[in-house]
Amino acid sequence: MLNFERVKQSHEDPAKRIKSFEIEPVKEYTDNEAYAEASRCIGCNICTQACPASLDIGGYIRSTAVGDPAQTVRIVFETLPFPAIIGRVCTHLCEDICVLYDEGGPIAIRHIKRYAADKFSDYGKIISVPKKKFVDKKVAIIGGGPAGLTAAFYLSIQGVRVVIYEALPALGGFMKTGIPRYRLPQDVLDKEINFILSQGVEVHLNTVVGKDIKFSEIMQSNDAVFMSIGTHKPHMTGTPGSDAPNVYHAMNFLQRVSLGENIDVGNDVVVIGGGFTANDSSRTAMRLGAKNVIIMYRRREQDRPGYPSLNAEEELEESVEEFVKYEWEVTPFEYVQENGRVVSVKYWQNEMVVEKSGRAKPVPIKDKVHEIKADTVIEATGQETDYSFIDPEYLRSLRLTPQGHVVVDDVGMTSIPGLFSGGDSTNTNKDLISAVRDADKSVMGILEHLNLMDTVYDEKLPILDRWKTYSASAGRRT
Ligand code: SF4
Structure with missing residues (x-):
């Protein structure tokens, strides 16, 4: 049947x-x-x-x-x-x-x-890869994350010489430093990244653009540049007490653990935020030995980022299975310090007030103060792109949206001719598959920009x- x-x-x-x-x-x-x-x-x-x-x-x-x-x-x-x-x-x-x-x-x-x-x-x-016939064109990629690696793959199989500049000691970007190893094992990362590199991609790890090599030098010594720089500037809440050493931003916390650090989180961990990074941080804290992990989010369960989707449901289900607890509709307002370390979080319960737009807004009920013990606080409260590595003469010409995203045209080119961009710094979806799509689009744009479309292997171009x-x-x- x-x-x-x-x-x-x-x-x-x-x-x-x-x-x-x-x-x-x-x-x-x-x-x-x-x-x-x-x-x-x-x-x-x-x-x-x-x-x-x-x-x-x-x-x-x-x-x-x-x-x-x-x-x-x-x-x-x-x-x-x-x-x-x-x-x-x-x-x-x-x-x-x-x-x-x-x-x-x-x-x-x-x-x-x-x-x-x-x-x-x-x-x-x-996979059959065309026999390498390098053309006389060089493309630099700033950032070895999902978009950068995708661009490196599809450009190098067309014979373009590709060099990746990566600030960290490992490739993978967010896949390496933002997604915990229990969700994405290292051997899986290695297998796929190594296959990409086997196409003849040159890599410079531990190379911070703007410090170890100037952005302007990269622009001048390559035929095109693809920027896939992600969002690495943390948004901290600025809650009183957040200057303590046991308060982390989720991005730094996950990165340090991914690169091998064993952070002592103690027994009680409070994670601030309601999105996927909050779940990853809480489940990572569990694996570092925490006994009680609580995610505190200012809105309702159904208001959390990513909801409604099967993905958001699965993530919540898996976190709950792993004993992570949630406090919905709360506003933490103080991280209480003793001897220079946070020991508890004070918070208010919120009331959700529906606004004219139809969206419910959290309004703290300040009559009653709640307090919860915390050995570690992790703020999963977003991050943005840091453009300070770009020389001023280029930065002045780089068009950004009011939200700080790089503006690109239909083929991924920025307002600076020859400079392409993709991934979290550029699109608002901020997911891996959208970063790949940005790279696919930019590969086509770069090949056109380099006047290579007449010589490419059509069947190996990314399909858009x-x-x-x-x-x-x-x-x-x-
Ligand atoms: S093609 Fe896609 S939408 Fe259609 S049944 Fe298969 S998985 Fe579902």
Whole structure:
């Protein structure tokens, strides 16, 4: 009998997994589970419209359904070079609009991609890359995160000489320093980054642009530059008491742990914020030995960033499984210090008052002060881009939005000719798959800017906006 229910993803025991950064919470599908789940897909490709990078989702799901995960990986590589990474940490908005959402559950698109990609330890055996014929063009990439690495891959397979400047001692950007290892294992990162580098990409780690090399020098010595600089300037709340050493910004906290530091968080950890970074910080704190972790958010559960989406639900579910607690509708107003360290957080309960716009605004009820013990406070309260590394003569010409994002044209070029930009500094989605899409777009823009479009390998160009022309063509692939 046909089974229309989504094949369940099994989870590791929470009590066991919070003791280690090495255990992925969600277990991989077995072969039979992957075939069964992929076989539910009807190949309509409606989901492709929700994918910022416009992947041929129906095509690659069908490939797995017919037992050809290598073809699944090849199809993903038409647009992005990280199938195993994205198969774990994508926001998977595609699943939110899957036509089977109310018919047994959306296809587990992200999970199937992970299953297929994990089948291959060396993509070189299944992906054909054109024989290298370097053209006389050089492109510098500032920032070795998802957008930078994607651009590096698609440019280098076209024979462009690519050099990446990365400030940190490791590549990966947010994938390395913002996503904890239990969600994205190091060997998965290594496999995909090494495959990209094997295309002949030159890398300068520990190289801070603006300090170790001038931005103007990079601009002048390359034919084009792609900036994928992310958002690395923390927004702290400025709450009284936040100058204590046991108050961290989530970005710094996650980065330090990802780079190998074992931070002593004590027993009681308070995380301020309600988004995905708050969840990552709280679950990281659990793995560092905390006993009680509380996320404090000023709005209601349904107001949290990312909600409503399957991704937000899954993240909350996994955090709750791992014993993280939530205090919704609260305003922390003081981090109480003793001997120079925070020992507790004082807060008010909020009342949600609906405004004219229809959005409910949190208003603190100040009659009563609540207090909670804290050995560590982590503020997951956002971050922005730091442009101070750019020489003033260039910075003056770089157009930014009022919110501080780089303005780019249809092909990713900034207001400075030859300077392209993508990723979190440029788009407002601030997710990995959108950073990939920015890079794909900029690759096309850079190749055009370098007058290389007549000599490129057409079939190796990243495919943009597939959804615009899509019909139910999943079957053509397999
Ligand atoms: S929306 Fe996508 S995943 Fe869902 S059935 Fe259609 S092609 Fe398959």
